[in-house]
Amino acid sequence: MKIAVSGGGTGGHIYPALALINEIKKQNPEAEFLYIGTEAGLEKNIVTRSGIPFKSIEITGFRRKLSFENAKTVMRFLKGVKDSKRYLKDFKPDAVIGTGGYVCGPVVYAASKLGIPTAIHEQNSLPGLTNKFLSRYVNKVAVCFEEAKAHFPSQKVVMTGNPRASEVAALAAGKGKAALGLSPGIKTVLIFGGSRGAKAINEAVLDMLPAFKGKNYQVLYVTGEVHYEAVMAEVNKTGNPDNVHIKPFIHNMPEVLGSIDLIVGRAGATSLAEITALGLPSILIPSPYVTANHQEVNARSLSDHGAAVLLLEKELNGNVLLKEIDGIMEEQGRLFEMSAASKKLGMPDAATRLYDVLQSISKK
Structure with a gap:
């Protein structure tokens, strides 16, 4: 053939x-x-x-x-x-x-x-x-x-x-967690603004960074390579909680996704395919800079089914994002329900x- x-x-x-x-x-x-x-x-x-x-x-x-x-x-x-x-x-x-x-x-x-x-x-x-x-x-x-x-x-x-979902689903869960210095027995939130990062997401995370201290979950925060130095300069001024791990980029992202409990990020089609293939709950912040605002339409296809929380960039700030993360991570029942809804949409x-x-x- x-x-x-x-x-x-x-x-x-x-x-x-x-x-x-x-x-x-x-x-x-x-x-x-x-x-x-x-x-x-x-x-x-x-x-x-x-x-x-x-x-x-x-x-x-x-x-x-x-x-x-x-x-x-x-x-x-x-x-x-x-x-x-x-x-x-x-x-x-x-x-x-x-x-x-x-x-x-x-x-x-x-x-x-x-x-x-x-x-x-x-x-x-x-x-x-x-x-x-x-x-x-x-x-x-x-x-x-x-x-x-x-x-x-x-x-x-x-x-x-x-088809990208098939590759992600085939990978063994949890392989990438230890290599990133994450604790294996603690629930994990991944915050990821795409391969180049997202300025608005980075600003919100920096605003709420001190509030992560003492949470019953850990955070893997990926800044994007172009933003990493500027982010770390701000982090060095305020300090970084022990349960927050900051990386410029992750090359083995599909392996890492298998051990994540909640993902915060953009709403590109490939990302959503990976998220739903693994049954991941998500907080989606669509990029407003794409043609015909198609990321918001993508995101609503998950949020309308209870698999994700849709947060528009114009509404984004540290307090709002932290409230949404806590509302999912600190309620095991909601985490389970969103995961089930996400998996139902996955192929x-x-x-x-x-x-x-x-x-x-x-x-x-």
């Missing part, structure tokens, strides 16, 4: 694609892959480092208002379609899947015009422009949230979840489900 994959720009589009590829390799060691991305996005380095054949096209996204740049984007799109057709004719895939990002547009469109079975995977509750456009041409649309279904042709939609078999979709439309 030959599968062509496209997805790029951010890790949220790339890592689900790699998780799918890894699952297919497990089930079908003879499978072959071609990844089509861009030179400018993160995907080239990540994908080639994984040993997957990679081809590139040039493409940019459309502006949401009238702009001369959109004319240039149309020309890039047409050239991208031409280049993609050449790659696909050479590779002869049995199916093509796009996992998000502008690069999927010309690749998946080209595949559909060549008569190759196609699918797209939408990670967010609120789909982006590219997937909305492609939904008219593909055979199947795989989604992760019930809220996304309404944006696509109903006869094409399949609920699969995010740890997401990668297998998505592979089944590709098999169902494949030429073979």
Whole structure:
């Protein structure tokens, strides 16, 4: 079986694609892959480092208002379609899947015009422009949230979840805790503002840092590498409670998540897939700086089901955040109920489900 994959720009589009590829390799060691991305996005380095054949096209996204740049984007799109057709004719895939990002547009469109079975995977509750456009041409649309279904042709939609959840769920719980100096027998809160950190979350944590002293839980606080020095400068002025462990970044985050009791963080699609796969309660602070405010929509898909507390950044401060953390960590019944609700939303078999979709439309 030959599968062509496209997805790029951010890790949220790339890592689900790699998780799918890894699952297919497990089930079908003879499978072959071609990844089509861009030179400018993160995907080239990540994908080639994984040993997957990679081809590139040039493409940019459309502006949401009238702009001369959109004319240039149309020309890039047409050239991208031409280049993609050449790659696909050479590779002869049995199916093509796009996992998000502008690069999927010309690749998946080209595949559909060549008569190759196609699918797209939408990670967010609120789909982006590219997937909305492609939904008219593909055979199947795989989604992760019930809220996304309404944006696509109903006869094409399949609920699969995010393949990243499968990788996280497969890891043994608790391996990363001891390595970080955390006490194994104490409940743990992880505060994490994303790979680069979040200034607003850091400010709230610094404001409430002294109040963590004497709590019956410990805190793993990840600042983000770009904020670490500034945060530590403030911490050195006020002191740091013994039960708070501060790190700039964690490279083995999936392993650490398996031993966390509550996570405080953003509401990116990949993070929510990991959280629900493990049945983690969460306090979600959506980034207000993303397209169409889609992180808030993502967060509500958990908070509306009792799996998370939604806290808007404009409402965020140390007192508010500490009250929410205490309200969960100091009430075992609530912690259990939120965990159960989170797990109910999780799809740890997401990668297998998505592979089944590709098999169902494949030429073979």
